[in-house]
Amino acid sequence: MKELRYIVDTTLRDGEQSPGLAFQQEDKLTIAKLLDEAKVYQIEAGIPAMGSFEKEAILSIKDRCQHALISTWNRINKADIEHSFDCKPDLIHISVPVSMAQIYEKLRKDKTWLKKNMIDCVQFAREKGYQVSVGFEDASRAELAFMIELGTILKHYEVLYLRFADTVGILTPASTEKKIKAVIEYTGLDIEFHAHNDLGMAVANSISAAKAGAKFIDTTIAGIGERTGNCDFTKFIYAASTLYDISTDFRAAQELTKQVETIVQK
Amino acid sequence: MICITDNTLACLDACEATPKELHELLSLLLKLPTHSIEMSISAYEKLISLAPLPKFENYLLKINNLCELKKYQGFAGYLFPATSFGNVGNTSYEINFKNDQDIGYNEDCIQGLRMIGFADRICTDVASEFKNILATKVKFEICPQNDFFCATALAIEWCHLGGEKLVASFSGIGNQASLEEVLLALHLEKQKEITENISCFARMKQIVEQITGKKIAKNKAVIGEEIFCVEAGIHVDGIVKNPEIYEPYPPELVGNKRRVIIGKHSGKSAILIKLSELQITKENVDIEKLLLAVKQKSVERKRSLTDDEFTALVEVV
Numbered sequence: 001m002k003e004l005r006y007i008v009d010t011t012l013r014d015g016e017q018s019p020g021l022a023f024q025q026e027d028k029l030t031i032a033k034l035l036d037e038a039k040v041y042q043i044e045a046g047i048p049a050m051g052s053f054e055k056e057a058i059l060s061i062k063d064r065c066q067h068a069l070i071s072t073w074n075r076i077n078k079a080d081i082e083h084s085f086d087c088k089p090d091l092i093h094i095s096v097p098v099s100m101a102q103i104y105e106k107l108r109k110d111k112t113w114l115k116k117n118m119i120d121c122v123q124f125a126r127e128k129g130y131q132v133s134v135g136f137e138d139a140s141r142a143e144l145a146f147m148i149e150l151g152t153i154l155k156h157y158e159v160l161y162l163r164f165a166d167t168v169g170i171l172t173p174a175s176t177e178k179k180i181k182a183v184i185e186y187t188g189l190d191i192e193f194h195a196h197n198d199l200g201m202a203v204a205n206s207i208s209a210a211k212a213g214a215k216f217i218d219t220t221i222a223g224i225g226e227r228t229g230n231c232d233f234t235k236f237i238y239a240a241s242t243l244y245d246i247s248t249d250f251r252a253a254q255e256l257t258k259q260v261e262t263i264v265q266k
Numbered sequence: 267m268i269c270i271t272d273n274t275l276a277c278l279d280a281c282e283a284t285p286k287e288l289h290e291l292l293s294l295l296l297k298l299p300t301h302s303i304e305m306s307i308s309a310y311e312k313l314i315s316l317a318p319l320p321k322f323e324n325y326l327l328k329i330n331n332l333c334e335l336k337k338y339q340g341f342a343g344y345l346f347p348a349t350s351f352g353n354v355g356n357t358s359y360e361i362n363f364k365n366d367q368d369i370g371y372n373e374d375c376i377q378g379l380r381m382i383g384f385a386d387r388i389c390t391d392v393a394s395e396f397k398n399i400l401a402t403k404v405k406f407e408i409c410p411q412n413d414f415f416c417a418t419a420l421a422i423e424w425c426h427l428g429g430e431k432l433v434a435s436f437s438g439i440g441n442q443a444s445l446e447e448v449l450l451a452l453h454l455e456k457q458k459e460i461t462e463n464i465s466c467f468a469r470m471k472q473i474v475e476q477i478t479g480k481k482i483a484k485n486k487a488v489i490g491e492e493i494f495c496v497e498a499g500i501h502v503d504g505i506v507k508n509p510e511i512y513e514p515y516p517p518e519l520v521g522n523k524r525r526v527i528i529g530k531h532s533g534k535s536a537i538l539i540k541l542s543e544l545q546i547t548k549e550n551v552d553i554e555k556l557l558l559a560v561k562q563k564s565v566e567r568k569r570s571l572t573d574d575e576f577t578a579l580v581e582v583v
Contacts, residue, residue, distance in 0.1 A: 018485070019495035020570040022530035027568070050531070051558070053565060075500070106504040106511050138511075168514040169487075170454055172422045173388065198514045199454070200438075200447035200487035204388050204419030211389075226501060226512075227494070228487045232415070239414040243389040 005244040006041035006216045007233070008192055011260070012061075013044040013073045014230055015220035025057040027263050029064060031221070034256045036065040039247040041216070043068045044093065048083035049075070058087040071133070076117050078124050085128060091160065092125045092132050094118070098147055099138035102167075111146065118150065122157045133192065135163035140171045144182055151187030161190040161216060166205065169198030169228065173208035180212035192216035195231040197223060202231040207240050221260045233257065268425055268458045269301035270448065271407065271433045274474075275309040276328045276345075277440030283309070283477040285316035291473045293320060294466040295436070299449065299458065302326050304345060304433075307334060326362070335363060343377055357383035362407070380433065381406050384420050385413035392420065396427045407431035410443050417443040418487075422451050425458075437474055437482055437489065446488040446520070454514065468521030493517075494524045497570060499533020502526055506535055529570030530561050544573060546580055556583045 012028050015021075023031070028046065035043050043065065045058045062070045071091040074080040084092050096118050097103055103114055118134070125132045134154055136147055151162055164183060166176070176193070184191055193209035195202035195218065206217045217240075223232030234253040237246055248256075272295055275288065283291075288309055295303055304326040305313070313319060327334075327341040335344045348359040362378035387395060399406050408429060410420035421432050421443040438444035446467055452458040471482055471489045484492040494517040496502050504511035509524065517524050526539050537557050541548045559579050564571055571579070 017498040017501075017531055019492060019497040019527040020529065022564045022568050022570065024565055024568060051561060053561070101508065101511050102504075105508045108507075168512065170514050172426070172451060172455065173419050174393075174423060174426050197485075197487050198493075199418065199422075199451045200444055201416075201419040201422070201451070203414075204416040207388050207416070208419075224485070226496075226498060227485070228490060229485045235415045239386075239416065240389065242386065 002243065002245040004215070005210050005240065005246055007237075007246060007248060008042040008044060008071075008216050008218045009035050009040045009220065009233060010044040010073075010194075010218050010230065011035070011220040011224065011233070012046050014194075014218075014226065015224040016046075017226045018224045018229065019226075021224065021264065023057075023263075025053060025060065028057040029060050030263060031260055032061040032065055032068075032070075034259055036068045038252045038256045040068050041247060042071055042091070044071050044073055044218075045087075045089070047073045047080075048087050049080040055083065055087055058089065062088060062090075074121075076114070076121055078121060081121055081125050084125075085130075090131065092130045093135055093163070094121050094125070094132060095135040095137050095163075095165075096150070097137040098142040098150065099167075100143075101141065102138045115150065115153070119153060119157070122154065122159060126157055131160050132157070133160050133163060135165055135192075135194065137165050138167040139164045139183075140166040140175070140179065141168070144179070144186075147183060148186040151183060151189055155187060155189055159189070161192050162187065163192040163194050163216075163218070164209070164214070165194040166196055169196030169202065171195070171205050172199075172201060173204050176205040176208040177212040180209045180214050184213045190215050192218060194218040196225065197228040197230065197232075200228075202229070203235050203239055206231040206236055207243070210240060210244060221257050222264065224264065267430060268452065269431050270299070270445070271302040271304055271326065271431070272298070272300040272435060272445055273304040273326075273328070273409075273433055273442070274435040274439060274445070275303065275305035277306075277435050277442075278477055279306050279308045281477045281479070283312065285312045287473055287477050288313050289316055291436075291470065291477075294470050294473075296320060296322055297462060297466055298445070298464060299460060299462050300445070302342065304328055307338065310338065345380065348379075357381050378431070379404055379406055380409055382409040382433075383411055384408065385411040385417070388414060388416040388419060392423060393427060396424055396429060400428055405431060407433060409433035412438055412441045412443070417441075418447040418451065421448050422455070425452060426455075436470055437486070439474065439478070444487070450488050450515065450520070460519075464519065465521030488520055491522070494522050495527050496524065497527040497529050497536070498531040499536060502536040502539065503533060506539065527570045528560055528564075528576050530564040532557065532560055532564075540573075540576060541580070544577060546577070551580060552583060556580060559583050 193214040219233035223229040302324040351359040434443040434445040
């Protein structure tokens with residue numbers, strides 16, 4: 001019997017960040033319903049902090065999807081998370097930049113600030129009764145020891161799983177396997193892997209992460225997303241299904257992609 | 267030392283390439299850090315119908331019968347399908363014959379063996395398979411296929427394990443590893459640093475599109491025309507502070523440039539950048555109001571805004 005792996009589809013969040021793409025509320029709902037019907041495990045529905053139009057879209061998705069878990073994406077601040085509360089998602093995802101470049105140059109903060117704010121944000125969502133996942137942004141360029149330190153803290157707060165993001169798409173299958181194995185071994189947390197396709201290796205790296213023990217794999221339909229995009233939903237299912245049991249089968253994925261492409265190209 | 271054979275010119279026979287297009291493509295391929303350039307007989311004949319091949323030591327010719335080896339003299343090697351080797355585990359073979367010997371299946375005549383396939387191996391223990399191949403006395407060249415979208419990754423794994431010889435083609439034409447992806451990956455991994463100017467990728471992409479009649483995806487890794495466009499507020503903000511935060515390598519390296527796009531996902535940083543780019547004074551502009559108007563207009567149009575549309579919004583707000 002094949003092992004299970006779960007798709008976290010982020011077409012409606014990271015996918016929509018493809019430059020030039022802007023879904024309307026009904027587009028988002030149509031795509032979410034298709035993903036739900038195709039038995040995708042989790043749908044990352046959007047970023048509530050973007051404004052009322054995004055919140056309304058997420059609320060309608062939450063209301064109309066019957067199977068998939070609906071999650072929202074948040075920066076590491078309470079204001080973002082409050083916007084998420086308004087959408088009543090099944091899961092709140094908090095993105096935590098972990099590389100030196102992200103902490104010191106983008107956020108212009110330090111590790112102590114990051115650690116404190118991460119705990120505050122996770123506690124804030126957990127106290128309201130929400131399940132939480134945390135995403136390590138730019139994890140592929142971060143110090144392993146620092147990620148392990150943060151992961152150990154997160155385990156204490158009963159975070160559901162940890163997203164390991166190859167934000168600039170520089171990993172290879174070998175480096176993916178090594179890093180994912182280490183994070184799982186030292187934190188004991190379930191891992192979600194988030195690939196980018198900058199070197200054309202998003203599908204291969206996602207399979208490599210799954211082989212290393214990552215239970216959740218992030219995808220987008222047609223591989224849309226920032227720069228070169230993310231791991232392609234259909235391609236991943238096609239390539240990985242010889243090895244893993246994935247709730248969505250290849251034919252369903254292909255059909256869904258055809259329908260979504262008409263929306264993206266409209 | 268990693269030696270890459272580029273076989274783009276062996277993969278274009280199904281298209282109506284002109285001798286001029288092939289010559290320009292070849293001249294650009296010669297600028298890249300590849301060891302050998304392989305071509306089909308059809309491409310070779312078209313090329314020499316216009317002008318002799320530019321001087322280069324390692325041209326290879328793909329042949330389908332051994333008589334052609336005698337007919338087309340002067341190549342550094344001849345790739346010939348080794349059907350007698352069989353097709354084991356979806357892997358087929360090609361023999362690389364030397365040019366100056368009588369033909370025969372012995373060491374004097376054969377300078378290399380190519381293994382073609384491996385498409386589904388990312389789901390298996392590919393590292394052990396590659397290690398076993400590398401442990402043999404024969405210096406195999408591998409040509410990973412892309413049926414499972416993992417050809418570039420397989421080529422990189424081969425190099426990690428000590429493999430030195432591999433085949434790739436520009437844009438992955440012919441269902442193979444993409445040359446540009448392999449080169450960038452090896453460069454970023456510091457396995458084979460690029461010292462040559464590879465900004466010619468942009469022109470090569472145009473020629474390949476012209477020859478094949480097919481547009482290369484705008485988000486294709488390394489050569490897609492929109493891969494350095496940035497719209498999301500969080501990304502624009504990061505890139506302004508330091509492009510390395512959200513770019514794996516500078517766009518100029520591959521003949522591209524960064525562009526800030528204004529749309530549904532824009533943030534304040536992007537609005538300020540666009541105002542300054544369009545030389546609009548920001549003192550009298552309510553940035554928050556403008557940002558909201560940009561988002562609303564973008565959702566309404568289901569796309570990002572043009573500079574003219576943005577300027578019109580500034581005037582209204």
